Amino acid sequence: MRQGKVQLKRIENKISRQVTFSKRRSGLLKKAHEISVMCDAEVGLIVFSTKGKLFHYATDSCMDDIIAKYERHCYEENRLKVDSEPPKEKKHAQLPKLVARVELLQRNLKNYAGEDLDPLSLRELQSLQQQLDAALKRIRVKKNQVMHESISQLQKKERLLQQKNNILSVKLKERENEEHTMEENRREDPEILPQTSVAIAAPHPPPELYSSPSFTICGGSQTSADQQSSGVESNAVIPPWLLGHLRNP
Numbered sequence: 001m002r003q004g005k006v007q008l009k010r011i012e013n014k015i016s017r018q019v020t021f022s023k024r025r026s027g028l029l030k031k032a033h034e035i036s037v038m039c040d041a042e043v044g045l046i047v048f049s050t051k052g053k054l055f056h057y058a059t060d061s062c063m064d065d066i067i068a069k070y071e072r073h074c075y076e077e078n079r080l081k082v083d084s085e086p087p088k089e090k091k092h093a094q095l096p097k098l099v100a101r102v103e104l105l106q107r108n109l110k111n112y113a114g115e116d117l118d119p120l121s122l123r124e125l126q127s128l129q130q131q132l133d134a135a136l137k138r139i140r141v142k143k144n145q146v147m148h149e150s151i152s153q154l155q156k157k158e159r160l161l162q163q164k165n166n167i168l169s170v171k172l173k174e175r176e177n178e179e180h181t182m183e184e185n186r187r188e189d190p191e192i193l194p195q196t197s198v199a200i201a202a203p204h205p206p207p208e209l210y211s212s213p214s215f216t217i218c219g220g221s222q223t224s225a226d227q228q229s230s231g232v233e234s235n236a237v238i239p240p241w242l243l244g245h246l247r248n249p
Helices: 014-038 063-084 087-112 120-186 192-201 208-213 224-229 242-247
Strands: 042-046 056-057
Touching: 014 042, 014 056, 042 063, 056 063, 063 192
Parallel strands: none
Antiparallel strands: 042 056
């Protein structure tokens, strides 16, 4: 009895759907291996199950190389199409790509902030965690670098302030030593300043008192030889301040 043609539609029974996925997956991977060996072709096959489990197959070259080659090919192909289009059509053709790019970036930002994580599979969550860990590591390295630079600048300012403080301390100590030396000099010779002040303050006697040929002490009768010969008496009186100098020559 021949089997009829299998209708392609979603299998409603969960167990049957899982069994069919396992069988068809094995056959698909086998066919990919056969075509790569028989035709010497580079084959990259990626399959995600409904639960997010990854199944993949790649030829001798790495899967990353195959994907990079695919992206380069698609990029060159799209660039040729865009270059061949008129300028207006180029702008209209780039608009959906830019919108899709913006939506992708916004979705990535939400994922980085911990939002809209339900649609992500286990592998995508692991990739997101690795990206966040790497970003956090770079942030910590930069933070430590900034902290070290700030500490180095503060230490440099501290050294400059310490040098200024030392200079001021030396100047203050020298000034205190000078004042102390002057004070000791005053204590050792206290009569220098009063004698100097008396010598400066004492007025000089009038010149005529020294040149007078005769004088009388306190109104006495003592006269010089010239006064006796000439018969002239002098009534000049010695001032008190000069009298003190005459008594204590």
